[in-house]
Amino acid sequence: MSSNHTTSSVTSQTASQPPTPDTALVVMVHGSPRPESNRDMFAVVEEVRARGLFADVKVGFMELNEPTIPEAIDACVASGTTRVIAVPYFLHAGTHVADDLPSLLEEAAQRYPHVEFLMGDYLGHDPLIADVIRDRAAF
Amino acid sequence: MSNAIILFSHGSTLCGAGETLKALAAQMQQRGDADIVRVGFLNFSEPLFGESFDECVRLGATRITVAPYFLVAGYFVQVELPKVLSPAQQRHPHIEVRVGKAMRDHSLLADAIISCAQRAxxxxxxxxxxxxxxxxxxxxxxxxxxxxxxxxxxxxxxx
Incomplete structure (x- = not known):
């Protein structure tokens, strides 16, 4: 067994699903009554896009702003994506992450039965958040 | 002299939604980001911010940094935080208080998104x-x- 893969075509059935070049990333964002509040988020998503890990990177808003999450998914599928990873850009495991976002993804999976949908962990659960907080608390 | 960090956060109506944040605070304290690290919720979840502030003082904190657990320093940080911070400072006028920044566009957030995608x-x-x-x-x-x-x-x- 060589571990020296240059490309990976292996789809694992485990919980860990590495990003692949044929996968689209949809960043699911709450949305804000003040659209300028999304500026920092767009900068972060642009940084993700620049890494080139995904065939497509799109933002979808749960409410208040556009495109909506279903619209972002539609756009990914329209451009030929067969696998969507949707990451909640949320800090809390509240009702949106626990219930509302899964419902949106289930509806999308019914609309596009030929597309594989995976839901990522929510942002606030990532270990790197501790480092972000520490930096932002420092003076 | 003892430093404390309070992660100032919005609460959630869903039971257990604050547990991850409490675990994060415990982890930050364990690795020494401050002598004391606690969570203080604005509403719905417990403990509330004022209670956490009082506890930090009781545990010997002389300097408290309020770290907004928010992506954006919007309404909750600018308007609601002062409403709960001011009474706490009046109760403990000898404590040095600083307010940190929201997460905004921290460079590690891009890494965090990718890491979250890997756990899809x-x-x-x-x-x-x-x-x-x-x-x-x-x-x-x-x-x-x-x-x-x-x-x-x-x-x-x-x-």
Missing amino acids: APPVQWRHLLDSAPQWCRASEECPLFGTPECPATTQPQA
């Missing part, structure tokens, strides 16, 4: 957070599970 799961696991909420049940009428078959408080007779 198939549909059968999408509701594991909702499924695990009953273990944190606090019989809150505001919890979305309250009154549903999943709610321990409303499906089991009270002793």
Whole structure:
């Protein structure tokens, strides 16, 4: 067994699903009554896009702003994506992450039965958040 | 002399939604980001910000840094935080208080998104957070599970 893969075509059935070049990333964002509040988020998503890990990177808003999450998914599928990873850009495991976002993804999976949908962990659960907080608390 | 960090956060109506943040605070304290690290919620979840502030002082903190657990320094940080911070400072006027920044566009957030994507799961696991909420049940009428078959408080007779 060589571990020296240059490309990976292996789809694992485990919980860990590495990003692949044929996968689209949809960043699911709450949305804000003040659209300028999304500026920092767009900068972060642009940084993700620049890494080139995904065939497509799109933002979808749960409410208040556009495109909506279903619209972002539609756009990914329209451009030929067969696998969507949707990451909640949320800090809390509240009702949106626990219930509302899964419902949106289930509806999308019914609309596009030929597309594989995976839901990522929510942002606030990532270990790197501790480092972000520490930096932002420092003076 | 003792330093404390309070992670200032919005609460959630869903039981257990604050547990991850409490674990994060414990982890930050353990690795020495400050002598004391606590969570202080604005509403819904416990402990509330003022209670955490009082506890930090009781534990010997002389300097408290309020770290907004928010992506953007919007309404909650600019308007609601001062409303709970001012009374705490009046109770403890000798404590040095600083307010840190929101996460905004920190460079590690891009890494965090990618890391979250790497842990992506198939549909059968999408509701594991909702499924695990009953273990944190606090019989809150505001919890979305309250009154549903999943709610321990409303499906089991009270002793």
